[in-house]
Amino acid sequence: MGLADRRKVLGCSQEGLAHALGVDRTTVGRWESGRTVPQPPLRPKLAEVLQVDLAGLDSLVAQPRNPVQEFVEPPIRNDSGSGAIDDMIRREFLRAMAVSGALASLAVDQDEVLGEGVRRGSSEDFLRMNTHLWQVYQLARTKGSLYPIVREQLTALSRTLDGRSKATTRALCGVAGDLFQLAGELAFDGNHYTNAAASYTLAASASREAKSFDLWACALVRHAYVEVHEGRHNEAVSILSAAARLAKRGDGTLSTRHWVASVQAEAHAGLGDLNACERALDEADKVQDLTGPGTNGGWLRFDGSRLAEERGARYVQLGRLDLAEKTLTSALEHRALAEGQSYRRRGAVLTDLAAIGAKRRDPEQVVTFGREALQLARESSSGYVARRLRNLRADFGPLVRDSRVAELGAEIGALSTARGEG
Known part of the structure; x- marks a missing residue:
């Protein structure tokens, strides 16, 4: 039995269920088709309306598509509603993967490329394209318009990894760590949290293989954002602690460790800890002491220019x-x-x-x-x-x-x- 079946057994319409939960009818439709899953704050009320416990609700919720498919495979329709995996359990698994840095496998093959910029398949060409994509992302009003290009770039990159030398593979893994972070940003901005978490996990894994500590730390910071924005502040603190340790091993001229601190401040504010929040903000503010630019204009953009608004937002939380x-x-x-x-x-x-x-x-x-x-x-x-x-x-x-x-x-x-x- 799926979510729609249980609703019908109770004689409830999609409109009625949506009204009881304070959401739109289309949201209920997306749950029932498996395109999205109910977010944690709504689950207790949904279980109550459907007259089941939380474990019973988990068995009713349809499993969404494999999150990685959003970026590297064509859409696959799955309306069966069977074999559901609770979103929170999957999130925990993805978080554990990101923190431990388990290497994710990437599909391989060579020849086909995105265009002139990546025709030779070298890491330098991919990096130039990535830098351009980050610039477009920052300037675009509608972030989602960049999605098709990022997906093509990811496909081209995955096909380029096969048969390369160890040094070249490591460099290309760094490119992948960069690009998967941008893919995650697009998913996060579109409120597709599971897809964002999956992309950040892949970014962390690829960055680990590339032995790029700053890139790896930034992937974890972005992963922590998913937890923060879903109110899972303890989990975010755990991820950020790992990111902070990685940042200490990175390039001291970059602002990575200061960005980690700024997000730690948000997590601490979510836990109601004013003192820890202010200590983290003060640490983030030390970005002003860096003598160089500290950023690269792409996956690391933290320059302290938004610290005032972040401090204000933290005070609102507190x-x-x-x-x-x-x-x-x-x-x-x-x-x-x-x-x-x-x-x-x-x-x-x-x-x-x-x-x-x-x-x-x-x-x-x-x-x-x-x-x-x-x-x-x-x-x-x-x-x-x-x-x-x-x-x-x-x-x-x-x-x-x-x-x-x-x-x-x-x-x-x-x-x-x-x-x-x-």
Whole structure:
């Protein structure tokens, strides 16, 4: 019996189930077809509505496609609903793989290549293409538009690995560690967390084989982001501890260890530990002491320019609204954000300022900043900003009695529905 079968046994429609859970009907449809799985916060309520325990719910949820297939294989339809594997169990397995650095196998063959830039199949050519793709990713309003190119590049790279010397294979594994991190970024921005985790696992494994400690550490940092954004802060702390150890073995002129610290601050804030959070932020701030650029413009971009907004966001998490508002307002006025050079960053700051208004029960502040963030989410199709807005809506509480706040909440809901997110 699958999820749809159980729903029908109870005489419940997709619309009725969606209403009971506070999600859109299309979200229920995606669960039942196996395209996505219910996220952890929704599982207890879903089990209650379906009159099963959590173990019983696990047996009802259809297994989504192999996450790696999103990037290296054509889509395979799987509507059987059988052989379901709980998403959390799979996530734990992927996390363990990433931390231990178990080497993932990559398909092999040579000849076919993406184009002139990778015709010879050398690591230098692939790296130049990767650098270009990262630049496009950073500038693109709609990140998902880059997906087909990244997938082709991954396919070309996997076909190039066969029959190479040990030194060449190691260099190409470094390229793979780079490219799988970009693939994960695309998945994460589109709210496909399992796919993102799988890509970061492959990135960590390939980076380990390449003996590139900074690249490996950054793959783990990105993997930790998946855990942080799903509220699994203890797991994130564990991953980041491994990343910190790797960063110490890396290039001291790079900002890797400082980026690790900045994400550790977010994980500690999620656990309510103000002191640990501030210690990590102070460590991250030491990026200003680096004499060189510290970044490479691709998989490592942390230069400390966003530390003010990150510190403000951490204060919001910790409930220190006075400190948060002052810090975030300053960040919003920063020239880079004011000029709209980063839609995702500006959208996050605006959402945090709206969240402060929600906590203070100030509808004017919620609407002012929330609407601007909503517009940015629409313009950029950013799953990240949309996700932050959904979290904001959950904090509205009694403010929904204000018609302006209620309207904003409805528009946020429509944004999520239009993106087909679950």
